[in-house]
Amino acid sequence: MxxxxxxxxxxxxxxxxxxxxxxxxxxxxxxxxxxxxxxxxxxxxxxxxxxxxxxxxxxxxxxxxxxxxxxxxxxxxxxxxxxxxxxxxxxxxxxxxxxxxxxxxxxxxxxxxxxxxxxxxxxxxxxxxxxxxxxxxAISHPGDSGSGGAASLTARERQVVQLIAEGLSSKEIAAHLGVSHKTVESHRASVMEKLDIHKASALVRYAIREGLVAL
Incomplete structure (x- = not known):
């Protein structure tokens, strides 16, 4: 072969x-x-x-x-x-x-x-x-909550959510991803708008529930 x-x-x-x-x-x-x-x-x-x-x-x-x-x-x-x-x-x-x-x-x-x-x-x-x-x-139960919101996030936004849930600050996330602090804040705002979430603590809970971050 x-x-x-x-x-x-x-x-x-x-x-x-x-x-x-x-x-x-x-x-x-x-x-x-x-x-x-x-x-x-x-x-x-x-x-x-x-x-x-x-x-x-x-x-x-x-x-x-x-x-x-x-x-x-x-x-x-x-x-x-x-x-x-x-x-x-x-x-x-x-x-x-x-x-x-x-x-x-x-x-x-x-x-x-x-x-x-x-x-x-x-x-x-x-x-x-x-x-x-x-x-x-998921296909058999399309009405279950959560899948639509997570699916709307881009790959970069999922990365930002993962790092936020892991306890990193916006400055640390920017350094980890090699982007500017302003870019990270833009991604954070976009994520919260898409998911209709307004607090970081709620975002962490969402990330854990949706499997966007490993425990």
Whole structure:
């Protein structure tokens, strides 16, 4: 079988190294690079033109959906497999609509990750069972509260909500994302308007309830 070249994108070095070691145990898979930001992903895609990009959903820097779209635009051969701690409908739909071919939760075992790699590189789509369950449940119960509001947020707005819920100030969020303080305040205001929320404490509770932040 032809060897599949894989690029890894995760802000945690230990996660990248663990995946690297796992993947390299198979002779038909080869890791061509490891990166920790959205911008670095795009640079590596240009340099390596990998067959598969495995990236986390909350990479620092560029919004996830932009990284996915630009990856596919830059290298049509590259398929994207998302690795995420989020199982909510808005996160999954955002990734898939942007062009991701698969979505694996970070609670998955190594066997599932390997299965997802095989499925996606064969041109098919893969969803972790728990994610598939949430999607089916959401579609079966479209009137449930919460899904519409979260789905209206952009990828960058979800990042801001996640960081607010984790206790970061606007100044700290700006430094983390590499944007201005004014930009963060603009995102915060947009989020609160879309969700009709007026206090930071209420926003944190909403984020936890919707699965926008992991406990």
């Amino acid at each position: 032809t060897q599949t070249n894989i690029l890894l994108g995760d802000h945690q070095c230990v996660v990248r190294e663990a995946m690297h070691l796992l993947i390299e145990q198979r002779s038909d898979l080869h890791v061509v690079g490891e990166v920790g930001t959205g911008e670095a992903v795009l640079e590596a895609v240009v340099r390596h033109e990998p067959d598969l990009l495995i990236m986390e959903q909350a990479l620092p820097g560029m919004p996830t959906i932009d990284v996915i779209r630009k990856t596919i635009e830059t290298s049509s051969r590259t398929k994207v497999l998302m690795l995420s701690a989020q199982e909510n409908r808005s996160a999954v739909e955002g990734a898939l609509r942007s062009g991701a071919a698969g979505y694996v939760v970070k609670t998955a075992c190594s066997k599932e990750l390997m299965e997802a790699i095989d499925v996606v590189r064969d041109g098919r789509s893969y969803l972790s069972p728990s994610v598939a369950h949430h999607l089916v449940n």
